Amino acid sequence: METVRTETRGATKSKPTSVKESYWRRLAKDLKRNKNIYIMVLPVVIYYLVFHYGPMYGLQIAFKNFNTSEGIWASEWIGFDHFVEFFNSFYFWRLIKNTFLINFYELIFAFPAPIILALLLNEIRKMWFKRAVQTISYLPHFISVVVVVGMLVDFTARDGLINELLVGFGLEPISFLQEADWFRAVYIGSGIWQGIGWGSIIYLAAMSNINPALYEAARIDGAGRLKQALHITIPGIAPIIIILFILQMGSMLSVGFEKIILMYNPITYETADVISTYVYRKGILEASFSFSAAVGLFNAVINFSLLILANRISRRTSETSLW
Amino acid sequence: MKMKQSLGERTFDFVNTLLMLILILATLYPFLYVLFASVSDPGLLAKNRGILLAPLDFSLKAYELVFNNAMIMIGYANTLFYVVVGTAINIFLTSLGAYALSRRNVMLKKPIMMMIVFTMFFSGGLIPTYLLIGDLGMMDTRWALIIPNAMSVWNLIIMRTAFQGIPESLEESARMDGANDFTILFRIILPLSLPVLAVMVLFYAVGHWNSYFSAMIYLRDRDLFPLQLVLREILITNSTDNFITGVGGGDRYPVGETVKYATIIVATLPILLLYPFLQKYFVKGVMIGSIKE
Numbered sequence: 001m002e003t004v005r006t007e008t009r010g011a012t013k014s015k016p017t018s019v020k021e022s023y024w025r026r027l028a029k030d031l032k033r034n035k036n037i038y039i040m041v042l043p044v045v046i047y048y049l050v051f052h053y054g055p056m057y058g059l060q061i062a063f064k065n066f067n068t069s070e071g072i073w074a075s076e077w078i079g080f081d082h083f084v085e086f087f088n089s090f091y092f093w094r095l096i097k098n099t100f101l102i103n104f105y106e107l108i109f110a111f112p113a114p115i116i117l118a119l120l121l122n123e124i125r126k127m128w129f130k131r132a133v134q135t136i137s138y139l140p141h142f143i144s145v146v147v148v149v150g151m152l153v154d155f156t157a158r159d160g161l162i163n164e165l166l167v168g169f170g171l172e173p174i175s176f177l178q179e180a181d182w183f184r185a186v187y188i189g190s191g192i193w194q195g196i197g198w199g200s201i202i203y204l205a206a207m208s209n210i211n212p213a214l215y216e217a218a219r220i221d222g223a224g225r226l227k228q229a230l231h232i233t234i235p236g237i238a239p240i241i242i243i244l245f246i247l248q249m250g251s252m253l254s255v256g257f258e259k260i261i262l263m264y265n266p267i268t269y270e271t272a273d274v275i276s277t278y279v280y281r282k283g284i285l286e287a288s289f290s291f292s293a294a295v296g297l298f299n300a301v302i303n304f305s306l307l308i309l310a311n312r313i314s315r316r317t318s319e320t321s322l323w
Numbered sequence: 324m325k326m327k328q329s330l331g332e333r334t335f336d337f338v339n340t341l342l343m344l345i346l347i348l349a350t351l352y353p354f355l356y357v358l359f360a361s362v363s364d365p366g367l368l369a370k371n372r373g374i375l376l377a378p379l380d381f382s383l384k385a386y387e388l389v390f391n392n393a394m395i396m397i398g399y400a401n402t403l404f405y406v407v408v409g410t411a412i413n414i415f416l417t418s419l420g421a422y423a424l425s426r427r428n429v430m431l432k433k434p435i436m437m438m439i440v441f442t443m444f445f446s447g448g449l450i451p452t453y454l455l456i457g458d459l460g461m462m463d464t465r466w467a468l469i470i471p472n473a474m475s476v477w478n479l480i481i482m483r484t485a486f487q488g489i490p491e492s493l494e495e496s497a498r499m500d501g502a503n504d505f506t507i508l509f510r511i512i513l514p515l516s517l518p519v520l521a522v523m524v525l526f527y528a529v530g531h532w533n534s535y536f537s538a539m540i541y542l543r544d545r546d547l548f549p550l551q552l553v554l555r556e557i558l559i560t561n562s563t564d565n566f567i568t569g570v571g572g573g574d575r576y577p578v579g580e581t582v583k584y585a586t587i588i589v590a591t592l593p594i595l596l597l598y599p600f601l602q603k604y605f606v607k608g609v610m611i612g613s614i615k616e
Contacts, residue, residue, distance in 0.1 A: 030430040036504035041423035047473050054455050055447025133343045136350050142594050144533035146551045150558025164373045258536045283450040296448035304445050
C-alpha cells in the first residue's frame with residue numbers, strides 16, 4: 001500500500017520539457033519515445049478494461065429489467081425498483097445482520113489473532129524454534145477451501161473426531177454444521193486456524209524493521225520485555241495494523257462466499273446466509289440477474305464508502321492512510 | 324544479552340513455549356489424522372472412537388480406489404492444465420505490467436496505475452462478471468478459468484516493487500548496446516528477479532490449484548472439471564457412491580470413509596511436498612509487497 005502512495009508523488013515530478021508545450025503534444029512525444037513500454041502495458045490495460053471495468057459497465061442492469069435476448073444496453077430502464085424490492089424483502093435485515101455480525105466477530109477475534117501470534121513469536125529467543133513454529137503455522141493457508149471445509153464436515157460429523165472426543169469427555173455430541181447457533185463460531189474458528197500464521201508474517205516483517213537501538217536504549221533505562229513490547233514493538237507495527245484495519249473496515253459488508261457456500265445449508269441460513277451468498281443463489285442459481293446485480297451493487301457501494309470513511313478517519317487521527 | 328531473568332519472565336517464556344507447541348499440534352494434527360486414517364484398515368477405522376496416534380493396521384485399499392477413479396484422474400489432469408497454462412499467462416502479463424509501470428518518465432504511468440488499483444476497492448461483482456463471461460462465449464470452456472483471472476493487482480504491485488529495486492545502471496549499459504525494453508525485461512530484469520519470480524509462480528499456481536468457484540459456476544462439462552470440484556462432490560456433497568461400485572457389499576460404508584481421507588491426501592500432497600522447499604520464498608513475497616519504508 002505504501003508503494004502506491006510514494007509512486008503518485010514520484011510521478012508528478014516528471015518536469016515538462018517546456019512550459020508552453022501542451023499536454024497532448026507532450027503525450028504524443030511520450031507515446032513515441034516510450035513506444036515499447038506502452039506496447040507492453042497494453043494487454044494489461046485491455047485485461048483490466050474488459051474484465052474489471054466491463055462488469056462495472058454491466059452493473060447498469062441493476063437499474064434495468066435485464067433479459068438475455070435484448071442484452072445489457074437495450075434492456076428497459078426501471079430505476080431503483082430492484083433496490084426497493086431488496087430493501088423491503090423478508091431477507092434484507094437478516095442478510096445485513098448476518099453479514100455484519102460475521103465481520104464484527106472477525107474483527108474482534110480473527111483480526112487480533114495474528115498480531116498476538118507475531119508478538120509472542122517475537123519473544124521467542126531460540127531461532128530454530130521460532131522458525132519451526134512459523135513454517136508450520138503458514139501451512140494451512142495453502143490448503144484449498146474445499147479441503148478445509150471437507151475436513152470440517154468430517155471432523156464435526158456425528159461420528160466424527162470432535163464429537164467422539166466430546167462423548168469421550170462425557171459431553172453431548174453437537175452437530176456443529178447443522179446448527180445455526182454454531183455457524184459463526186465454526187466459520188471464524190476455522191478461519192483463524194487457516195489464517196493465523198500467514199497473517200502474522202506481515203507483522204513480523206514490520207517488527208524486523210524496528211531499529212534495534214530503540215530496544216537497546218529501553219534496556220539501559222531498565223525496561224523489561226513487557227515494557228519493550230508495549231512501548232516499542234506495538235507502536236512500531238501500529239501503522240501496518242492501521243492499514244490492515246482500514247482494509248478490513250472496507251470489507252465490513254462483504255464476506256467471502258466461497259467458504260460459506262460450502263459450509264452452509266438451509267438449516268443454517270438463519271445465521272449463515274450473507275449478502276454475497278444471497279447474490280449467488282439469486283443470480284447464478286435462480287437467474288434473477290438484475291435483482292442480484294442490484295444487491296451486489298448495494299454491497300459494493302457500502303463497502304467502498306466504509307473504506308473511504310475509515311481511511312479518512314485514520315488519516316485525521318493517526319496520519320496513516322491508504323492514500 | 325546475559326540479563327538476569329526475573330521469575331515473571333521465566334514463567335512467560337514457559338507459557339509462551341507451551342502456547343506455541345499447542346499451535347503446532349492444532350495445526351498439524353488434523354493433517355496427521357487424515358494421513359493415518361487414509362492408510363488405516365477401513366473396518367477398524369469405522370469401529371475406532373476418538374483420536375488416532377498411528378494408522379490402524381495398514382491398508383492401501385483406499386488409494387487404490389482413488390487412483391482407479393476416472394473422475395479424480397480427469398480432475399487431476401485438468402487441474403494440471405489450469406495450473407500450468409494459467410500460471411504461464413499470469414507471469415507473462417504480470418511481468419509486462421510490472422516492468423512498464425516500474426519505468427521512470429512514463430507519462431501515463433500514474434493514471435494507468437490508478438485505474439488498476441481502483442479495481443482492488445470496487446468491482447462490478449459476481450453477476451455482471453458472470454454475464455460478461457457468457458457474452459464473451461467463454462461459458463463452459465477452459466478459458467473461463469484462465470482469462471478472467473489473468474492477473475492480480477496485488478501480485479503486480481509486489482513485482483513492480485521488486486523491479487524498482489534493481490539498479491538502473493544495469494539497464495543503462497544494456498541500452499547503450501542497443502537493447503530495447505523487451506530485451507531488457509527478458510534478458511536482464513527477469514533473470515535478476517528469480518526470487519520474486521518464484522514467489523509469483525507460487526502464489527498464482529497455488530491459487531489455480533485451490534480454486535473451485537469459477538469452475539463451479541462456469542463449467543457444466545464434467546470432462547473439464549478441476550480436481551477441487553471433484554473433491555467438493557466427494558467431501559462435501561458426500562457422494563462416495565461412484566467408488567463403492569465394485570466393492571463387496573459388506574464393507575461399503577467403511578471404504579467410503581477411508582476413500583475421503585485418501586482423496587484429501589492425494590489432492591493436497593503436491594502442495595505439502597513442495598511446501599518445505601518453497602516456504603522461505605512466501606515470506607519474501609509478502610515482505611516485498613507490504614513493507615517498503
